[in-house]
Each structure stands twice: as C-alpha cells, then as structure tokens.
Amino acid sequence: MELRELEWFNTLAETENMTTASARLNVSQPTLSRALGRLERKLGVKLFDRRQNRLRLNRYGAVFQAHAMRAMNELAKGEERIATMVDPDQGQVSLGFLNSFGEWLVPDLVNRYRELTPRAVFELRGGASDAVADDVRQGRIDIGFVAPEPAAEDLDWIPLGSQRLCVGVPEGHRFAERESVTLADLEDEPMVSLKVGYGLRHITERLCRQAGFTPRFVIEVTELYTLPPFVAAGWGVAVVPEPQPGQQTLTPVILIDDPSAVRPYGMLTRRGGPAGQAARRFLAFAAAQSKCTGLAQEAVPQAAGVAELPG
Incomplete structure (x- = not known):
C-alpha cells in the first residue's frame, strides 16, 4: 500500500x-x-x-x-527523529490557540524560544477552545493554548497562569465610573459574548450561574476583539480578560470583585505529551516560563527532561 x-x-x-x-x-x-x-x-x-x-x-x-x-x-x-539526530535544535512545532492568545501569549513564548533555538519552525493555527482541543486530540497540532481547562480525560493539561476578568461597558453606563462590580450587578444587563464553544463563553455562563441568574446574550461573536465595538455601540456589557499592560481599550473596563472571576489558561497535549522531540522541547520551555513552573513541571515530567535549555 x-x-x-x-x-x-x-x-x-x-x-x-x-x-x-x-x-x-x-x-x-x-x-x-x-x-x-x-x-x-x-x-x-x-x-x-x-x-x-x-x-x-x-x-x-x-x-x-x-x-x-x-x-x-x-x-x-x-x-x-532523524532530523533531530542531525540537528537537535531544528524541527517543526505546530501550535493551536485561542485567537486572543495570538495577540500576546503565543508570540511572546515563540519569540523567546526562537532566541534560544533560531532554527525552530512553527506552524500556528487559531480557533475556539473546542476546536483546538479536537486538533490536539486528532494529532493535527502538537500543543494547544486554551482557557479554561477543558473537560477532556484523554488530554494532558499544563497550567500556565490566569487573567483577572473585567466587565466592558459603554461610555456613560451606570458602571462606567465604578472601580469594581459584583457578578450579581450584571443580572439585568444584556450581554455581548463569544459563541458557545469558546472558553470565555463557558466561564461567563459559569460565573452567572454561580451568581444565581442566567445571562441574556443579545450578540454572539467568534472573535474576542469584536466584542468591544458592540459594547461601545450600546448593545450590552461583556465579560473580558483584564487588558494586558499597554493594551488600549475601546470601552471602560471595570474589575469584577470576585476571586472566582479569573480566566485560567494553559497548554493541552495528547496523553503523555507530544510525540515530536521539537514539540517536547518547546513544551518544557513554555512550562518553565510560566508562573506555575513547579506545578507545570510536575504535570509533564517527561517533557521537562527532554533537554536542558539555557536561561
């Protein structure tokens, strides 16, 4: 054959x-x-x-x-394996990620890794959490960056960190001058959200249920960056990650005063880690760079032992 x-x-x-x-x-x-x-x-x-x-x-x-x-x-x-034997620092790594992570997390990790292994090649693919998890499961990508941790017993999860969540509101909104809001404050607010299948949508629904109400979504989109324009236009409020340092915001953003209002993010691999040597090296590097280094290395002992990287 x-x-x-x-x-x-x-x-x-x-x-x-x-x-x-x-x-x-x-x-x-x-x-x-x-x-x-x-x-x-x-x-x-x-x-x-x-x-x-x-x-x-x-x-x-x-x-x-x-x-x-x-x-x-x-x-x-x-x-x-043959390519790695010839040149251990050369090889392709395929990454899947939430599109919002393509604005900061993935470029930051890739750029820092390329400083150590300049011959590494990356294939990048953005998508929803469910789609990224399925791509990892089917072997179409080596590592997925998603939030939050999916309910997938056949995949390994390596935590990297978390983002505080905020509420984006239109100019002049009754919350606009406040420093923080509670989840209960959002009960009567129309909401703009990502579609079902995206991690932030899952988190938003969970937080609202915890606060005792069912959110009323009036607009659903597929890209995080399209939420602020609809909020600014007055369609509703939106639960969004806290802006990154230096990131400009289109609308006022107010912190949610609740310790559970966070967006944990991390990496997904197939059970036991990715098969390729280049992908395992990058996985170990990314885990070591996270704020959860000890927990991450405990979760991927094989990947962490692939190679000792400088720095």
Whole structure:
C-alpha cells in the first residue's frame, strides 16, 4: 500500500467530500476516486457510504482511519527523529490557540524560544477552545493554548497562569465610573459574548450561574476583539480578560470583585505529551516560563527532561 494512498484516504476521511479533498490535495477528482476504488478493492470492503454524491465514513472506514492515522504519525515521528539526530535544535512545532492568545501569549513564548533555538519552525493555527482541543486530540497540532481547562480525560493539561476578568461597558453606563462590580450587578444587563464553544463563553455562563441568574446574550461573536465595538455601540456589557499592560481599550473596563472571576489558561497535549522531540522541547520551555513552573513541571515530567535549555 502506497504512502500516498494513506494520505489521500486520511484527507477524504477528514473532509468526507471528494471536491474539498481533491482541492486540498491538488489532485483531480477522477484520480482521487480511482485511488479510493483501488484501496477498497485491496481491503475487500467499502470504506465510505455513498449517498446522493456525498461520502460518509462507515464502520470499516473508521477502523481503517484509526490505523492509517497511526501509521502516518509513526512515519512523521521517524522523519523528525532523524532530523533531530542531525540537528537537535531544528524541527517543526505546530501550535493551536485561542485567537486572543495570538495577540500576546503565543508570540511572546515563540519569540523567546526562537532566541534560544533560531532554527525552530512553527506552524500556528487559531480557533475556539473546542476546536483546538479536537486538533490536539486528532494529532493535527502538537500543543494547544486554551482557557479554561477543558473537560477532556484523554488530554494532558499544563497550567500556565490566569487573567483577572473585567466587565466592558459603554461610555456613560451606570458602571462606567465604578472601580469594581459584583457578578450579581450584571443580572439585568444584556450581554455581548463569544459563541458557545469558546472558553470565555463557558466561564461567563459559569460565573452567572454561580451568581444565581442566567445571562441574556443579545450578540454572539467568534472573535474576542469584536466584542468591544458592540459594547461601545450600546448593545450590552461583556465579560473580558483584564487588558494586558499597554493594551488600549475601546470601552471602560471595570474589575469584577470576585476571586472566582479569573480566566485560567494553559497548554493541552495528547496523553503523555507530544510525540515530536521539537514539540517536547518547546513544551518544557513554555512550562518553565510560566508562573506555575513547579506545578507545570510536575504535570509533564517527561517533557521537562527532554533537554536542558539555557536561561
């Protein structure tokens, strides 16, 4: 069985769409269809159910996909091990992260790491918490930066720190001149929020439930940076992380006077840590840089022992 057939099958299994898969692989649909037919004849079963020109991975396909992904991962690990033997500081690390972390946390860690290992290469992908966790789970990325810790028993969590939470309000709002607010103060306020699936949305709903009310969301968005314009326009208030030092804010931001109003953030990996040596080195570096160094190193003893990094 050719390596190319496994790659093409995995793409088809992920997309379940011949047109999308052929575009991603840069091969014609007839070529891809013939390759799938050859693979199915070799295995003696159909791997997809065909319904109205659509593909749906069946139970045989799901079994084969699991083995095909492991095979591709093993080959990738083999390539990386050889590359690492030739040059231990060279290798690609794929990172997934909440888009808001792309403004400060991820660039800061990557830039500091590149000062130590300038030949390291990074692949970066932003998204919602649920999407990042799934990418880690499926092996599409090595390390995910999310908040808060997801309920995922099949993934490892390495805490890095936490942000205090605030409430963004429109100019002239009754809270605008206050230094702090309580969660109960928000009960009658219309709210602007990220969509379900984003970490900050989960935290906002939890805090409101703790305060004894169900939040009333009037606008839902997919990017944290789009919350302030809707708040400024008067649609409602929004629970947001405390601004980073030097960060400009579009609307007044008031601290929430509650010790539980924090946004803990950290790293996700597959159980036991990422497979690649380069990713494990970066994981150890990021854990050592956090304010929770002792806890983080306890959570990833294998990663922390990969290499002694200067500084």
